[in-house]
Amino acid sequence: MTSIKLTDNIYWIGAEVHSEDLFEGIWPTPKGVTLNAYVVKGDKTAVIELVREWGGASLTLLQNLKELGIAPKDINYIILNHLEPDHTGFTYTLRKLAPNAEIVCTEKGAALVNGFYGINDKVRNVKSGDTLNLGQGKELVFAEIPNVHWPETMVSFEKSTGILFSSDAFGSFGSFRGSIFDDEQPTANQPYWEAEMLRYYANIVATFSPSVLKAIDALGGLDVKMIAPSHGLIWRGAPKAVVNKYIRYANYNKDFAEPEVCVVWGSMYGNTEVMLSAVVKGIAQTGVPVKVHRVPNENVSFILADAYKSAGLVIGCPTYEYAMFPPMKYLMDILVKKHIWYKKAGYFGSFGWSGGALKDFNELSKNMHWDILDPITFKGYPTAEDLAKGEQMGNAIAQQVKDIPSKIKDEDY
Ligand SMILES: Cc1cc2nc3c(=O)[nH]c(=O)nc-3n(C[C@H](O)[C@H](O)[C@H](O)COP(=O)(O)O)c2cc1C
Ligand SMILES: [Fe+2]
Ligand SMILES: [Fe+2]
The missing domain is CATH 3.40.50.360 (Flavodoxin domain)
Structure with a gap:
């Protein structure tokens, strides 16, 4: 798949994976799964989330960057919202290709960058409220959402466009059916996405439902216009719909199944x-x-x-x-x-x-x-x-x- 424009200077550069390999080594993905990664270009270039090497995903990411005219050496920031290797497996290699890039993550994330990839230098720790100005009107603000799904998880919010890069939160199994965007899905695709999203939630996120509800509360103040998670659809037409779905799912293990x-x-x-x-x-x-x-x-x-x-x-x-x-x-x-x-x-x-x-x-x-x-x-x-x-x-x-x-x-x- 090629890169996809979200808005001016913000692109999806991830990969769709169709593999017999199980997700997390446990969960089958017979309909595929996407590893969503993004690039935000101002005067500086930031990549948000990566991929792991899985069914050619890292080559796809490099090709998507190339297609956009971005050489890896020109990447200024590698923003790792969540350190699980499905998003970060490519960090070690990309850092070799982009030696000047600063890795941006939470303090707990930095310990995992060290643990998984042995990288200690040029790692910037951020916490809720910290910002990163990329120039040309693009500015990211970070918010920690611990335990959605690991303790180090954060989201990145691009202020000028209202795009929330939400990591595993609001994600789904399944690969794109003709479009990456919710508002381009035919009604006939709805049962497919509902099933893939519920199964993703039950398999990956369910244990952390209280943290999901806390995160939704904490992010309530942001003027979110688009939700760009790290798996599955990008919610451009109705971002509120996916938030409501997650609230509904998070309540299934209370008393509201x-x-x-x-x-x-x-x-x-x-x-x-x-x-x-x-x-x-x-x-x-x-x-x-x-x-x-x-x-x-x-x-x-x-x-x-x-x-x-x-x-x-x-x-x-x-x-x-x-x-x-x-x-x-x-x-x-x-x-x-x-x-x-x-x-x-x-x-x-x-x-x-x-x-x-x-x-x-x-x-x-x-x-x-x-x-x-x-x-x-x-x-x-x-x-x-x-x-x-x-x-x-x-x-x-x-x-x-x-x-x-x-x-x-x-x-x-
Ligand atoms: C390998 C094996 C081990 C069994 N162990 C026990 C046992 O420890 N205690 C017991 O009451 N029945 C035991 N049974 C008997 C089964 O519980 C019994 O045959 C039951 O009717 C099987 O139900 P099913 O037809 O739904 O498989 C065992 C049966 C097998 C095949
Ligand atoms: Fe995860
Ligand atoms: Fe993930």
Whole structure:
């Protein structure tokens, strides 16, 4: 992809990546992901965020600079809002090509520049409110947004144009579908972006939801006209829309998830699967939407998105060596890590002689603020009585989530 003009003298110079390599080594990106980097030109030239070498991304960045007539040696500032290597992997090489460039980041960022790239010289530490005048009317002001997504994270705001370079905040998985801008997306692309954005949030940002809300408050005073995150769409037509989406997502792990139920199940020999049908039948009777996922067949990345979004969550899996079926234990670990909290929850599962999965379920869910209905365990194949209980459990969970108010609805955009 070539460079893209945001406004006069401000360009996107990043890369779209389509790779089998997992994002962060965990999350698949079958629809691609973008590493957004930018250049702001005044008398001085600043590059904001970089890329990592991934599917040719660093070569693309260099070609984009070349196309704009910018030689790396003429770069004055390399602004690193966030030091995670998806944005900074190219720092070491670019610094060799641009030996005069000063690296600009927070104090915590500087420690990471040293840690990852062994660079200590020409590193300028900035904090909230500090500015960098590039000349020709272009001036950047910085604001720290710790823990969105790492402790050192900041944003850069270009005052004259109102462009907020927001780093991981307001980002999304997915590659561009014809345009980098929100206001050039056909309506038909909306479900695509909603799914990619939610999955990005659930996979990468969910744990830090309180910090997201704090950052949104802290940035409230800026007259933002365009949001240019480091992954996904640039929000030019409706920057408020992406802020509202992030507020909605950040409230999913409080008490305002969507009135839907997510059922995750795993089974070795089909006994637990028989109960799954009863539970899903009970949910369906209420008209509440239900999403069903199987472990380990489906990747946790996608399951996580639905689990995070849904007010109801049911886990079904058998006992395996006195404990929970291992692929479900892995999923539960991730749910714990990502703060998939405040669910109307349930458990069902088959066992042979001793059980053990339920003990794990209780242990793993204990700090999750889940409101758990009576768990259902059964020896081998479920009896008709067991199945009736399963149907009731599904029905009861769906009834409870039916009227949960979402904090922010799409129509508030
Ligand atoms: C590898 C393996 C380990 C198992 N370990 C236990 C166990 O420790 N305790 C127990 O009660 N049942 C154990 N079982 C029995 C299963 O929990 C039982 O067969 C159950 O019905 C399986 O449910 P499913 O058909 O949904 O896979 C084990 C089964 C397998 C295949
Ligand atoms: Fe990050
Ligand atoms: Fe990132």
